[in-house]
Amino acid sequence: MDLNNKHITSNSFLYARNSNISSLDDDDDNQPPPLVLPWSKPPKKKTSTEKIIHSSFSVYEDETFILNDLDHSETTTEESYDLHNHNSQQQQEQRTTKVKRTLKPRHISMIALGGTIGSGLFVATSTPLSIAGPVNSLIAYIFMGTLVYSVAQSLGEMATFIPVTSSLTVFSKRFLSPALGVSNGYMYWFSWVITFALELSIVGQIIEFWTDAVPLAAWISIFWVILVSINMFPVKYYGEIEFWISSIKVVSIVGFIIYAFIMVCGGGPLGAIGFRYWRNPGPWGPGHLFPGTPKGRFLGWVSSLINSTFTYQGTELVGISAGESRNPRKAVPKAINVVFFRILIFYVLSLLFLGLLVPFNDPKLSSKTSYVASSPFIIAIENCKTKGLPDLFNAIILMTIISAGNSNVYVSSRILYSLSKNGVSPRIFSRTNKYGVPHWAVLFSGSFGALGYLASTENGISAFNWLLNITAVAGLFAWLFISISHIRFMQALKSRGISRDSLPFKAYLMPYSAYYAAGFSILIIFINGYESFVGGFSVSAFFTAYISAIIFVCLWICFQVYFKSWKIFIPLHEIDIDTDRREIDAMVWDDEPEKNFCEKIWDFLF
Incomplete structure (x- = not known):
């Protein structure tokens, strides 16, 4: 080998390592090599190409890696000592600021499912049913489902190409601008800590369905401590807990759909219900503001869009967990596709039968x-009139809310962790415990569960609806910036001559689908406060509808000043699509054995 070429190659790898260590966007694991013991599992046989890659990289059980020490023949002893101390300090810091890749595909898909199926489905669907009616609400949920599909596809393409923790905030920062990225990150974090408070506010009333012997605030406190504590343990245990709870949730919803089908067909004491309630009182609800008129029914449909947004919020959680997943190139696309169809089927069928039975x-x-x-x-x-089943299903709703709250704490803490890694929130939130969990971020995000005590006040229902609207609009901002980030991502690839056909996962119907999702997200954000302008201006209704937008604009202006940049978007040639990607490209993943038909069915359901 030419020594000059060898020297150039070594310096190139050293530059790659140092640039990755110093990058604020970096989520790689640069830890010291593990102790090799006699009973250690022998390494997988590698191809010649893989051997070349692994001459410089070491891959570990937790899917983290670092570059091995390189042979620098021209480095003096003193320089080597200084470099060793410098690298040791960096590695020590990274051991306390790095999350671990221990989530499997089934964990990732269930995190998204667990975070999505919660109070939005089991409680918040009552409002669109009573206002818009069964048909209008069903149309609203199907329509929002198409937006969710577009957003999930956009996120999937980016998250498999660049798998990082809290990819939603990272992508908007890299592909749009630092100010937009950070503002979106804080908005998304805010929406999830408020959602956590909403879930806690419901827990006590679920238990009061059986008994009110224990004060509502006591139940909120108990589950508050439990959910925050679960998230302090290694992420693989969190993923395992979420997997089994969400599995029960899936079985329960499937069971309800089967039960509802039997009731509709005449298997219950009421005989064949069929479309009885679609004939009287009818398929269309009274509407909103102008009851009984076409205008009122249309506004009823519009109002259902916000409820459906809150219900669907969480489908994008696979992007949050991409940085902690094993083999994200395979796990994330599978999770995105499977989770979307699970949710769409569960929601559409559930709403259909709810409209037939209620x-x-x-x-x-x-x-x-x-x-x-x-x-x-x-x-x-x-x-x-099925005896005993209301109690059983109430227990299922309780478990569902616990699962959703579990995901809320996980997501919000990882967003705060990412913001800290990017230097825009206190550094303490990027510190991790020995399990690789950002414990300070978990504790701070979980502290917002205290807002759940609002449920114990006289205006608890009003507070619930007010916070629901805030979180739904904040979620729309997240979907909007995912879509716009993907548009810019595709433009950056094109400017560098990279074909999307070469990507690990290629989204469908792009870029049209991304423009579709972005356009309707903006439209819904603007029109969701129509009620405040009808029959005289209402200040309270206006702020309920637009407080999230106002907060976002204020954050954006503040961070524009902070970053000293007034450009809305960074130039295409400055978009970074390399950081965090090359290292994933260099990894060698164990091939999964071929699965039989039954195993594939199990994977689809769970």
Whole structure:
């Protein structure tokens, strides 16, 4: 080998390592090599290409890696000593600021499923059913499902190419601008800590379905501590807990769909229900503001869009966990595709049967005393007069809310961790414990669960609806910036002559689908506050609808000043698509054995 070429290659690798260590966007694991013991598992046989790659890289069980020490023949002893100390300090810091790649595909898909299926489905669906009616609400959820599909595809293409923790905030920072990225990150973090408070606010009332012997605030406190504590353990345990709880959730929803089908066909004490409630009181609800008129029904459909946004929020969670997944190039695309179809099927079929079993004028749908009392699932079962089943399903709802709250803490802490790694939040939030968990970020994000105590006040229902609107609009901002980031990502690839056909995962119907999702996200954000302008201006309704947008604009202006840049988007040639990608390209992953038909069915369901 030519010594000059060898020297150039070594310096190139050294530059790659140093640039990755200093990058604020970096989420790689640069840890010291593990102790090799006699009983260690022998390494996988590698091809000649893989051997070349592994002459400079070491891959570990937790899917982290570092560059091995290189042979620098011209380095003096003193320089080597200084370099060793410098690298030791960096490695020590990285051991306390790095998350680990220990999540499997089934964990990732269930994190997204667990974070999405919660109070949005079991409680918040009562509002669109009572206002828009069964058909209008079903159309609204299908329409929003198409937006979710577009967003999931966009995120999947980017997250498999550059798998990093909290990719939503990282991508908007890299592909749009630092100010937009950080503002979006804080908005997304805010939406999830508020959602965590919402889930906690419901837990106590779910238990009060059986007994009110224990104060509501006590139940909130108990589950608050439990959920935050779960997230302090290694992420693989969190993923395992989430997998099994979400599996029960999936089985329960499938069971409800089967039960509802039997009731509709005449298997219950009420006989064949069929489309009885679509004939009387009818398929269309009274509408909003102008009841009984076409205008009112259209506005009822528009109001359902916000509820459906809140219900679908969380499908993008696979992007948050990409940086902690094993073999993200395979795990993330599978999780995105499977999770989307699971959610769409569960939601559409659930809403269809709820509309068949519960008339839109049922007074319990608009209960002002309890979230659980207004749950259309409980109402449907009670209307069918099936003894014992309401209690069982209430227990399932309790488990569902716990699962969703578990995901809320996980997601919000990883977003805060990413912001800290990027230098725009206190450094303490990027510190990790010995399990690789950002414990300070978990504790701070979890502390917002205290807002759940609002449920114990007289205006608990109003507070729930107000916070629901805030989190839904904040979620729309996240979808908007995922779509715009993907548009810019595709433009950057094209400017560098990189074909999208060469990517690990290629999104469908792009770039049209991304423009579609971005356009309607902007439209819904603007029109969701129509109520504040009808019949005289309402200040409270205006701020309820647009407080998230106002907060975002304020954050964006502040960070534009902070970064001293007034450009909305960074130039295409400055977009970074290399950091965090080359290292993943260099990894060698164990091939999974071929699965039989039954195993494939199991993978689809779980």
